[in-house]
Amino acid sequence: xxxxxxxxxxxxxxxxxxxxxxxxxxxxxxxxxxxxxxxxxxxxxxxxxxxxxxxxxxxxxxxxxxxxxxxxxxxxxxxxxxxxxxxxxxxxxxxxxxxxxxxxxxxxxxxxxxxxxxxxxxxxxxxxxxxxxxxxxxxxxxxxxxxxxxxxxxxxxxxxxxxxxxxxxxxxxxxxxxxxxxxxxxxxxxxxxxxxxxxxxxxxxxxxxxxxxxxxxxxxxxxxx
Amino acid sequence: xxxxxxxxxxxxxxxxxxxxxxxxxxxxxxxxxxxxxxxxxxxxxxxxxxxxxxxxxxxxxxxxxxxxxxxxxxxxxxxxxxxxxxxxxxxxxxxxxxxxxxxxxxxxxxxxxxxxxxxxxxxxxxxxxxxxxxxxxxxxxxxxxxxxxxxxxxxxxxxxxxxxxxxxxxxxxxxxxxxxxxxxxxxxxxx
Numbered sequence: 432x433x434x435x436x437x438x439x440x441x442x443x444x445x446x447x448x449x450x451x452x453x454x455x456x457x458x459x460x461x462x463x464x465x466x467x468x469x470x471x472x473x474x475x476x477x478x479x480x481x482x483x484x485x486x487x488x489x490x491x492x493x494x495x496x497x498x499x500x501x502x503x504x505x506x507x508x509x510x511x512x513x514x515x516x517x518x519x520x521x522x523x524x525x526x527x528x529x530x531x532x533x534x535x536x537x538x539x540x541x542x543x544x545x546x547x548x549x550x551x552x553x554x555x556x557x558x559x560x561x562x563x564x565x566x567x568x569x570x571x572x573x574x575x576x577x578x579x580x581x582x583x584x585x586x587x588x589x590x591x592x593x594x595x596x597x598x599x600x601x602x603x604x605x606x607x608x609x610x611x612x613x614x615x616x617x618x619x620x621x622x623x624x625x626x627x628x629x630x631x632x633x634x635x636x637x638x639x640x641x642x643x644x645x646x647x648x649x650x651x652x653x654x655x656x
Numbered sequence: 657x658x659x660x661x662x663x664x665x666x667x668x669x670x671x672x673x674x675x676x677x678x679x680x681x682x683x684x685x686x687x688x689x690x691x692x693x694x695x696x697x698x699x700x701x702x703x704x705x706x707x708x709x710x711x712x713x714x715x716x717x718x719x720x721x722x723x724x725x726x727x728x729x730x731x732x733x734x735x736x737x738x739x740x741x742x743x744x745x746x747x748x749x750x751x752x753x754x755x756x757x758x759x760x761x762x763x764x765x766x767x768x769x770x771x772x773x774x775x776x777x778x779x780x781x782x783x784x785x786x787x788x789x790x791x792x793x794x795x796x797x798x799x800x801x802x803x804x805x806x807x808x809x810x811x812x813x814x815x816x817x818x819x820x821x822x823x824x825x826x827x828x829x830x831x832x833x834x835x836x837x838x839x840x841x842x843x844x845x846x847x
Contacts, residue, residue, distance in 0.1 A: 468832075468833070468836045471808075471840065472804075472807070472836075475793065475804075475808055475839070476809045478786045478789050479704070479708055479789060479790060479809060480809050481701075481704070482707070482708075482786060482790065483700035483703070483704050484700055484703045484704050484707060485699070486699050486703045486717060487717065490699070490717060490720055491695055491696075494695065494724050494725055495688065495692075497725050498686075498691060498725065498728050498729075499728070499729060501685055502684045502685075502686065502728075502729070502732045504686070506732065
């Protein structure tokens, strides 16, 4: 086996040892080009690599105008703005992840109530007891919040109830007209005529021992969910 | 690293080896005097690079200005590894590449996968002045000039150039071959 291998080796060695084919001319051209190119590169690099040219003095003035005051300060500001941005993102994320807390409660758009607050003015003891009852219409209106879908539905139901024709319901127009009449002030001269008989002889004294009492405003309303 | 007093350095701005860590730190802190010192020291060398990459003097000035603003804005990123001049040079080369990417939109780079074999004839280069040589390089089309600068002067290979310019390796080779041919032609016409 070894003898046969050696025989093949010798065969190739003897056959290829003196071989010298002529390469095509294009090969040399490529090598020459490469050498020429490299020579040119080296020449240009040697001459231009280390050139130093003084620029115009105005260049520095232009650069100066655009330079930051301090990179340290800028970095600090960047750092702080980064923290601020992270906080904002965190807060937005918290709000988005807990949407229930952000929904406004079903607050009625407007609630109006009539509260009658009697204002009592107590005259002097020796004088006639006059009790003036002043009715105050107090309208308590809650701020209208953004309407939710449920609110809108409630309003629609309400209006459909109002607009619904009810045959049993009779409108007392006379009562409405009367309620719309302006309330005439009681003339001071004739006020005595309205007094009971036993009090007419008494001289009315219009001095008050104390300041009129104004009761605090009553905000009596409820939030209907 | 030698510690030098900034105040003393500023009085002698044109001495070799004055750009130390202290000067760089002072520039980062925003001291104008130190920034000017750095500029005065490196501007001529960097302007040489800009002149090679720009096709004319005003363009080179723009590149110099843009490059120095970048240097001062990124100075805190320099990690004192390798030469500071090399770091600056890289910024200026990148500035030139970005500039031509924006302005030319790569119209100068013709995609040619196989470089045309261009025969270069021997030209006597000895008598050519540096200024003339610079003009010849500046006259090259932008694509040719950029590839030639990166390959022949900065020493990048075609793979790196292709990556930097966003072109193929073959295009880089073809641009270089054409740049060389044009250079030889222009040098011949000067003589």
